[in-house]
Amino acid sequence: MVKKQISKQQMVALMAACGSDGNIAKAVGCSRQCVMRIRHFYSLKRCDVDVRNNMIISLRKDGHSVYEIGKIYKLTERQIYRILKKEITDVRFEN
Numbered sequence: 001m002v003k004k005q006i007s008k009q010q011m012v013a014l015m016a017a018c019g020s021d022g023n024i025a026k027a028v029g030c031s032r033q034c035v036m037r038i039r040h041f042y043s044l045k046r047c048d049v050d051v052r053n054n055m056i057i058s059l060r061k062d063g064h065s066v067y068e069i070g071k072i073y074k075l076t077e078r079q080i081y082r083i084l085k086k087e088i089t090d091v092r093f094e095n
Helices: 008-018 021-028 032-041 047-061 066-073 077-094
Strands: none
Touching (some): 021 032, 047 066
16 A cells, blocks of 8 residues: 555645545545545545535435435435434434
């Protein structure tokens, strides 16, 4: 495994330019897992996942089935339920 030294500013710029961990890994020349570890080290979240999760929650509230949502986003039903469960617990603790 190639160990890369990427600063937080460089990582933020790469996230904006490339979008996903896989694309960043190809641009830098290391594995996707390495990019993910660097991102976690700097406590950077993938912004596209938050947008996707909000869309999943809104689709479910509109009455779409978990199976349909899973086909749209290429996720398993278990992953969809985990995203929905996280949203329910977040709302519960806000009140």
